[in-house]
Amino acid sequence: MPTDDRVLLSVRDLHTTFKTDDGDVKAVDGVSFDVHRGEVFAIVGESGSGKSVTSMSILGLLPPDTADIQAEGILWKGENLLEGSAGRLREVRGKEIAMIFQDPLSALNPVHTVGKQIGEMMRIHEGASRKQAKARAIELLKLVGIPQADRRVDMHPHEFSGGMRQRVMIAMAIACNPDLLIADEPTTALDVTVQAQVLEVLLSIKDEIDSAIMLITHDLGVVAGLADRVMVMYAGRAVELGTADEVFYETRHPYTLGLLASLPRLDDSGREKLIPIKGSPPSLLRRPSGCSFHPRCPFARVPGICNETEPPLHLVGGMAHVSACHFAEDMKNVGVAELREEETLA
Amino acid sequence: MSLGDPQAAGSMVTGPGEPVGGGMDLGAVRPLRKDVWRRFRRNRMAMIGLVFLVFLVIVAVFAPLIAPYSITQRVPLFREGPSRDHLFGTDIIGRDLFSRVVYGARVSLKIGILASVLSLAIGILLGSTAGFFGGKLDTLIMRITDIFLAIPYIVLAIAIAAIFGKSENTIILVIGLTGWLSITRIVRASFLSLTQQEYVEAAIALGYSRTRIMFRHILPNALQPIIVYGTISVGGVILTEAALSFLGVGPQDPTPAWGLMVAQGKGDLVNASHLLFFPAAAIVLTVLSFVFIGDGLRDALDPKLK
Numbered sequence: 001m002p003t004d005d006r007v008l009l010s011v012r013d014l015h016t017t018f019k020t021d022d023g024d025v026k027a028v029d030g031v032s033f034d035v036h037r038g039e040v041f042a043i044v045g046e047s048g049s050g051k052s053v054t055s056m057s058i059l060g061l062l063p064p065d066t067a068d069i070q071a072e073g074i075l076w077k078g079e080n081l082l083e084g085s086a087g088r089l090r091e092v093r094g095k096e097i098a099m100i101f102q103d104p105l106s107a108l109n110p111v112h113t114v115g116k117q118i119g120e121m122m123r124i125h126e127g128a129s130r131k132q133a134k135a136r137a138i139e140l141l142k143l144v145g146i147p148q149a150d151r152r153v154d155m156h157p158h159e160f161s162g163g164m165r166q167r168v169m170i171a172m173a174i175a176c177n178p179d180l181l182i183a184d185e186p187t188t189a190l191d192v193t194v195q196a197q198v199l200e201v202l203l204s205i206k207d208e209i210d211s212a213i214m215l216i217t218h219d220l221g222v223v224a225g226l227a228d229r230v231m232v233m234y235a236g237r238a239v240e241l242g243t244a245d246e247v248f249y250e251t252r253h254p255y256t257l258g259l260l261a262s263l264p265r266l267d268d269s270g271r272e273k274l275i276p277i278k279g280s281p282p283s284l285l286r287r288p289s290g291c292s293f294h295p296r297c298p299f300a301r302v303p304g305i306c307n308e309t310e311p312p313l314h315l316v317g318g319m320a321h322v323s324a325c326h327f328a329e330d331m332k333n334v335g336v337a338e339l340r341e342e343e344t345l346a
Numbered sequence: 347m348s349l350g351d352p353q354a355a356g357s358m359v360t361g362p363g364e365p366v367g368g369g370m371d372l373g374a375v376r377p378l379r380k381d382v383w384r385r386f387r388r389n390r391m392a393m394i395g396l397v398f399l400v401f402l403v404i405v406a407v408f409a410p411l412i413a414p415y416s417i418t419q420r421v422p423l424f425r426e427g428p429s430r431d432h433l434f435g436t437d438i439i440g441r442d443l444f445s446r447v448v449y450g451a452r453v454s455l456k457i458g459i460l461a462s463v464l465s466l467a468i469g470i471l472l473g474s475t476a477g478f479f480g481g482k483l484d485t486l487i488m489r490i491t492d493i494f495l496a497i498p499y500i501v502l503a504i505a506i507a508a509i510f511g512k513s514e515n516t517i518i519l520v521i522g523l524t525g526w527l528s529i530t531r532i533v534r535a536s537f538l539s540l541t542q543q544e545y546v547e548a549a550i551a552l553g554y555s556r557t558r559i560m561f562r563h564i565l566p567n568a569l570q571p572i573i574v575y576g577t578i579s580v581g582g583v584i585l586t587e588a589a590l591s592f593l594g595v596g597p598q599d600p601t602p603a604w605g606l607m608v609a610q611g612k613g614d615l616v617n618a619s620h621l622l623f624f625p626a627a628a629i630v631l632t633v634l635s636f637v638f639i640g641d642g643l644r645d646a647l648d649p650k651l652k
Contacts, residue, residue, distance in 0.1 A: 061551055065481070094553030101551070106544040111566040120562075124554060172552065 392642020464522025469529030477537025581636030
C-alpha cells in the first residue's frame, strides 16, 4: 500500500452536473478516489457512466456555462485545483497532467508538422528554443517507437497511420515529463494489434518518466493487462474500487461481474454462452430509486432494500477493496462461472 | 495516402498529392506549397491572371522607366487619338494618357492591396473572436456587423471621405473600414466549426493559451477561404475605388487614378473614346486577373475539387 506522500491526485466527493433543458443531468455523482505516483489507475464503465466527465472535470475542460463542478476538493499534490486560477490551471495542463485523447485522427492539427506540434509543448511550458524543441521532438518520436524519427518529424499528421498518430499524441503528452498521464480510451480507435503496441509504449514511458497513468476505458481486457487499481463506474457513481486482482478475481459487485461475464475468455471451452447485462444504462435524468443498478441486476431483491435504499461504498475485503452493493458479502460465493450457470438454467 | 482519403479531404490546406511512400522508404518530404502550385498551374485562366498581374506589378514598380512623360507634363495636343508619340493618345488638357495609365497601376495596386489588408485584418480579428468565444461577444460583434450592413455603403464612404478629405489614403481607409463585413462572416463561420475540432480540445488540455489556439491552431486551418476571398477582394477594391473616383469621392486630379480618368473621359465619349477606353480596359483586366487568380487558388487549395 503506497504511503500518503505518494498520492498525486486526490478527488474528493466530485459532483459534475450538466444543466439541460430537461433538467439537471448528474453525470458524476459523488466520486472519490486517489491516484498514486507510479501506478496505473483504471476507470471502467459503459458509455455514459461518467468516466470521461470525471477526467474532464479534473482538468477543468468542461464548458463552464453548462457544466457545474462541485467537490470537496480536487487535490493535485495537495493543491486544490478547483480554487486555482485559470492561469495556474493552464500551467498544470500539459506540464503536470497531460491528456491523451481517444481519436488520434482528429486530435492532431492537420496544418502543422508533428515535430512542430510536439515541440510546441516544450516551447510553451519550458521556454525551449526552436532548435531545442525540434531536437527533443525527434528524441520523443524515437522514444515512442517511430522509425526514421529525424525525417518523420517534418511530416504532417495525414502522412501517418492511426497507430503512429496515437504514438505522436503520446509523444506530445509526455513532452514535458508530466506527473500524471490521463489516457481517455487511448486505444479505442486502433486495431487490436496496434493497441498492444501503443499500450506497451505507454507502460514503458510511465516507468521512464516515473509518472502515473489514469486509464479511462470500457475495455476490461486492456485494464486486466495494465492496471494496478480499478474503479468501476455505473451511472455516475463508483460501484467497486480495489486492486485489479481484487476486482477481477474477488468481484463484489453484480455490475462488475456482469461486465466480466459478457466477455469471452481465453480459457473458455467455446460452449459457454456470453451473458450480456440486460437492459441499458439508466437515464441520468431519472435515476432509479435505491441502487441505480437494481433494474438490471440478476441478484436484486425487489421489492426490498435494493429499490429502497441507496447502497454506500463499504469495505468488503483487502486493504481498500470497496463495493456499493447491499449483498456484497453474498457475492463472495458468486463468480462468472456461477453467473453463467444460473443464466443457462433460467 | 490516396486522393479519396476522407482525412486528407477533411483538412483544408493539406493536399494529399501523390503517395508519400509507406514502409521504410519515406520518399522526399514534399512541402504543401508545391502541391498547391502544381494544381494552380493547371488552371489556364488563373495562370493568365497571374501573368497579367506580374506584368502589372513590373509596370507599377518601373513606371518611371516605362512612361515617356510625367503625369502632369502637357503637350499642345488635346484629346488626340493614339499615335506613335502618344500610344494611348492625350487627354483634354494635353497629358500623355499612356504615361498616366502606367502610373495608375501604382495607385490601383496600392489602394487595392492596402485596403484589402486593412479589411482582412479587421475581419479576421472580429470574425475569429466571434467564432472562437461565441456567446455574448459573438452576438455583439455580429449585431455591429449587421448594423454596418444596413448602412448604404456609398453614403458611408462619402461620409468618411467628407471627414478625412479626399486623397489616396482616405480612399484606402474608406474601403478598408467598410469592406470587412463579409470577411468577418466568413472567418466566424470557419471558426465556429473549427473550434469544435478535437485538436482544439486537445490544445486546451495541453495547456495552450487561448490566443495561441486561436491564431496558431485554428487560423491556419481557416486560411483557405481567407486567401481566396482576400485575392478576389483586391479586384473588388480596385473596382470600388474606380466607382468612388467616378463619383468624385476618390483621389483628385492630378493623381492618375484609373477611375478618375474614366470619369474625366466620359464627357467626350463620341469624339475621344480613347480617354475612356484605355483606363477602363486597365481596370477590367486588373479586376479580372485578381478574380481568376482567386478562383485558381480556391481550386488549388481545396483537394476535394480536382
